[in-house]
Amino acid sequence: MTDLQTPITKIKRQGSIHQGAAHWKWQRISGLCLIFLSLWFLVEIFTYSQADYHTVVTWAGSPWIGAALALFVGMVFYHGALGLQVVIEDYVPSSFWQMVLIINVKIFSIIMAVLTWFFIIRIAIIANG
Amino acid sequence: MSTTPPIPPYPRPLSPHLQIYRPQLTSVLSIIHRFTGIGLSVGTIPLVIWLGAIAMGPGAYLTVSLWYASPLGVTMMLGWAFCFYFHLANGIRHLFWDIGWGYELTHVYRSGWLVVASALGLTMFTFWRMVGL
Numbered sequence: 001m002t003d004l005q006t007p008i009t010k011i012k013r014q015g016s017i018h019q020g021a022a023h024w025k026w027q028r029i030s031g032l033c034l035i036f037l038s039l040w041f042l043v044e045i046f047t048y049s050q051a052d053y054h055t056v057v058t059w060a061g062s063p064w065i066g067a068a069l070a071l072f073v074g075m076v077f078y079h080g081a082l083g084l085q086v087v088i089e090d091y092v093p094s095s096f097w098q099m100v101l102i103i104n105v106k107i108f109s110i111i112m113a114v115l116t117w118f119f120i121i122r123i124a125i126i127a128n129g
Numbered sequence: 130m131s132t133t134p135p136i137p138p139y140p141r142p143l144s145p146h147l148q149i150y151r152p153q154l155t156s157v158l159s160i161i162h163r164f165t166g167i168g169l170s171v172g173t174i175p176l177v178i179w180l181g182a183i184a185m186g187p188g189a190y191l192t193v194s195l196w197y198a199s200p201l202g203v204t205m206m207l208g209w210a211f212c213f214y215f216h217l218a219n220g221i222r223h224l225f226w227d228i229g230w231g232y233e234l235t236h237v238y239r240s241g242w243l244v245v246a247s248a249l250g251l252t253m254f255t256f257w258r259m260v261g262l
Contacts, residue, residue, distance in 0.1 A: 028227055031220050038217065046258065050198075053187040060183055069180070073173075080170040087163060116177050122184035 023082060030079040037072040061127020066120050073116045077109040154241045162219045165212035172209040203259060210255045215248035 048059050059065055084105045092098045150156065175197070182193035196202055222240050225231050231240055 028224060032224060035217065035221065038213070042213070050194075053183075053190045056183055056190065060180070073176070073180075076169075076173055080166075080173065083166045084170055087167065112173065112177055116180055119177070119180040119184040123180070126184070126186075 023085070027079065027082045030075055030082065033075050034079055037068070037075055040068065041072050057123060057127050060120065061124045063124070066124050070117050070120050074113050077113040081106050081109040154238060158219060158241050158244060161215060165216040168209070168212040169216055172212065175205070175209075206259065207252065207256055211248060211252045214251040215244065218244040218247040
């Protein structure tokens, strides 16, 4: 069939949705933050990964450490969700399944971050109780 | 006026796929960056479990600690450590590219091998620390 004029409804969904630059920028900003946060976490985890319960609770329950852990975990899930989104966009051909997977990744990341923040608050309560 | 595109005499070639593209340091490191990123995403789950165990009490903490100290646990930690060191080093390499540094082919290869050396060296250091403890 001769179809010279593309229906407007067809082309409207084909172009850029103008979110790529922000995604690109925040992936790099969160990555830059994670250089410092993850190296801090690595040094700490070397010390505390094999510590006894009381030592670990005292460490993770102190305000500064708890806040840094919360920040680290939040940044990890943010950076991870942005990264997994790119992988899904590149390797899942169907735009429907792309959307489904990306929404799932984002919701799962939010749930994990909130769960971890709750754990950190709980540890702080144990440490000071 | 014909609107049907002419049929080519033979199928048009596809863009080079991973299976037929000769592996180079640059492409291999790019692929590993993605795989280590996915690995680190999966690796957040043991971290959340660890913090959850601390929040639940000494019993849960002991169970999870023993679990992570098992041979399988240590092996997974080392895998995670490699993913972390590689993604960190190659991520820094990417950030330098983003500000326009290191695009000369010789520099790209030099920074690439530096990433490989750093990731392997730091993983071996971690192995030594974990087994030495």
